[in-house]
Amino acid sequence: MEDQAQHTVTGGGKKAIPVPSAKNHPLVDAEEPNLVENTFPYDLPPLIHFENGVTEVIDGRPVTFDFPAVKDRNILITDTTFRDGQQARPPYTVDQMVRIFDLIGRLSGPNGVIRQTEFFLYTKNDREALDRCRALGRKYPECTGWIRAVKGDFRLVREAGLKETGMLTSSSDYHIFHKLNFKSRAECMDSYCEVVDAAFEAGVRPRCHFEDITRADIDGFVLPFAERLARMSEQVPDELTVKIRLCDTMGFGLPFPGVRLPRSIPKLIWKLNQEIGFPSDRLEWHGHNDFHKVNVNGTAAWLYGCDFVNTTLFGFGERTGNPPMSGAVFDYIALKGDLCGLDTTAITELADYMRSIGLPIPDNYPFAGRAFNTTRAGIHAGGLRRDERIYNIFDTGTLLDRPPRVAITDKSGADGTALWVNEFFGLKGPDRISKIKCARLARWVLDQYEVEGRLTAISDQEMEAKTRELLPDHWARYKSS
Amino acid sequence: MATVKERVIAVTAKVLKIDAGEIGMDSSFAEDLGAESVQSIELVAMFEEEFGIEMDEDEALAVETVATAIAFIAAVCREQGVEIEE
Numbered sequence: 001m002e003d004q005a006q007h008t009v010t011g012g013g014k015k016a017i018p019v020p021s022a023k024n025h026p027l028v029d030a031e032e033p034n035l036v037e038n039t040f041p042y043d044l045p046p047l048i049h050f051e052n053g054v055t056e057v058i059d060g061r062p063v064t065f066d067f068p069a070v071k072d073r074n075i076l077i078t079d080t081t082f083r084d085g086q087q088a089r090p091p092y093t094v095d096q097m098v099r100i101f102d103l104i105g106r107l108s109g110p111n112g113v114i115r116q117t118e119f120f121l122y123t124k125n126d127r128e129a130l131d132r133c134r135a136l137g138r139k140y141p142e143c144t145g146w147i148r149a150v151k152g153d154f155r156l157v158r159e160a161g162l163k164e165t166g167m168l169t170s171s172s173d174y175h176i177f178h179k180l181n182f183k184s185r186a187e188c189m190d191s192y193c194e195v196v197d198a199a200f201e202a203g204v205r206p207r208c209h210f211e212d213i214t215r216a217d218i219d220g221f222v223l224p225f226a227e228r229l230a231r232m233s234e235q236v237p238d239e240l241t242v243k244i245r246l247c248d249t250m251g252f253g254l255p256f257p258g259v260r261l262p263r264s265i266p267k268l269i270w271k272l273n274q275e276i277g278f279p280s281d282r283l284e285w286h287g288h289n290d291f292h293k294v295n296v297n298g299t300a301a302w303l304y305g306c307d308f309v310n311t312t313l314f315g316f317g318e319r320t321g322n323p324p325m326s327g328a329v330f331d332y333i334a335l336k337g338d339l340c341g342l343d344t345t346a347i348t349e350l351a352d353y354m355r356s357i358g359l360p361i362p363d364n365y366p367f368a369g370r371a372f373n374t375t376r377a378g379i380h381a382g383g384l385r386r387d388e389r390i391y392n393i394f395d396t397g398t399l400l401d402r403p404p405r406v407a408i409t410d411k412s413g414a415d416g417t418a419l420w421v422n423e424f425f426g427l428k429g430p431d432r433i434s435k436i437k438c439a440r441l442a443r444w445v446l447d448q449y450e451v452e453g454r455l456t457a458i459s460d461q462e463m464e465a466k467t468r469e470l471l472p473d474h475w476a477r478y479k480s481s
Numbered sequence: 482m483a484t485v486k487e488r489v490i491a492v493t494a495k496v497l498k499i500d501a502g503e504i505g506m507d508s509s510f511a512e513d514l515g516a517e518s519v520q521s522i523e524l525v526a527m528f529e530e531e532f533g534i535e536m537d538e539d540e541a542l543a544v545e546t547v548a549t550a551i552a553f554i555a556a557v558c559r560e561q562g563v564e565i566e567e
Contacts, residue, residue, distance in 0.1 A: 413518050413519060414518060414519050414522040434538045435522055436522060436526045436529065436536070436538055436541070437526070438522075439519070439522045439525070439527075440523075440526070442519045442522060442523075443519060443523060446519050
């Protein structure tokens with residue numbers, strides 16, 4: 001008879017939590033593989049299926065976040081490539097901004113998943129870039145502004161004809177007292193609210209950037225300020241109501257339940273959303289990557305109740321950067337289970353363009369680095385040769401116009417060499433050249449290391465020249481034209 | 482014309498750079514004769530060239546010993562109408 005006793009699991013060796021007695025796990029033998037394709041469909045990125053929400057304890061009460069509901073919520077992505085993204089590098093030229101904007105628009109698709117992008121408005125170049133981007137006639141991304149919390153700056157927003165602008169309303173005492181030199185929180189809040197009033201008067205929707213919120217006094221400043229903004233918003237039409245951008249300026253935010261404020265993302269969002277009453281479509285998350293959590297924090301913000309996640313191209317942004325747009329895009333598709341009109345191949349074009357204008361993207365950078373789906377080990381190449389799904393994260397050929405590749409090194413072996421050759425000739429299925437036919441090339445590769453003492457990877461150009469020499473018949477058949 | 486056995490041994494000795502006298506009928510290409518991954522592929526490629534045949538990659542690479550290689554190659558030659566001395 002099975003042991004019916006209660007088992008326990010321990011968290012950190014401290015509290016024992018009773019769980020039902022252990023189940024038996026007999027082997028489920030199979031002659032056909034179970035590839036778990038409902039989660040790994042391959043023509044889409046791996047899907048994120050939720051079985052249940054997550055319960056967090058806030059102010060002593062259990063609160064359940066309905067994660068499965070995200071599939072039906074109108075979550076969206078916003079962009080700050082030209083603002084935060086540009087603060088971290090020399091300025092883009094106007095032509096560069098127009099090209100980038102156009103490609104972001106293509107990525108965004110007809111549903112406007114990349115909904116907004118923001119522009120500085122201070123220089124002649126800033127304003128020319130904005131005008132030329134709008135002249136492209138794209139519906140999305142919508143153009144918004146970014147100004148200091150200074151009343152006079154609304155003239156710029158009005159003159160540019162923008163409906164919405166971000167404005168700096170720093171929320172931590174580090175900023176209030178040590179950066180902005182206010183004498184008190186009350187003085188600071190009054191000053192911010194004057195600017196919000198000026199926005200209303202100018203007919204511009206203010207998006208208050210709660211800078212450094214993950215280091216702020218939430219009960220002492222953030223919630224009272226948000227409450228005041230909510231009351232002020234009651235006096236204006238819907239299209240002018242205040243939006244709040246939660247700025248995790250230093251990357252201190254944490255996505256796990258149980259974390260204390262101010263670092264808790266679930267508690268921050270819940271308090272603004274449920275306690276103050278800011279609806280999800282007026283809450284936006286803006287992260288930084290100082291602790292490597294930038295992408296998952298953005299996705300967590302969606303799940304906990306922000307409708308918008310603010311991103312930049314390839315994460316370029318102040319210091320360690322912002323949530324990378326490509327990461328948000330693939331999490332978006334994974335949550336929705338659909339491309340939602342996104343043209344993900346634009347990510348590859350954007351990466352190529354960024355490299356062409358001198359912005360380095362690390363080779364191993366997900367979705368966009370030159371080697372993000374390049375395998376080096378021969379045994380992995382062997383797997384790829386048999387079925388690319390074994391070592392490719394999804395159909396990168398279709399979704400990113402980047403089929404999986406192999407880099408040729410001493411570890412490539414005959415499998416890797418054959419895979420390179422077939423990819424080079426563009427051969428698939430029964431047309432593929434066997435590794436037997438690539439034996440001479442594989443020998444040349446190995447001799448580079450074993451005989452010549454080479455220490456570097458073999459370039460595509462070298463492989464191409466050698467393929468022409470050692471596989472002349474195939475070259476004549478597939479490359480002569 | 483040399484026999485299939487003689488030709489297989491000659492090719493094996495050349496590819497693996499060993500003396501033909503070291504090669505026995507029961508010798509395993511990998512364990513006894515030291516054929517490494519790429520050398521196994523080279524052996525199959527050289528057998529194809531020597532006999533003028535095309536071999537199935539997976540079946541050919543599954544052959545482990547000299548004796549089974551001789552039998553396998555002879556069978557492929559017969560299938561593909563290639564004349565051999567057995």
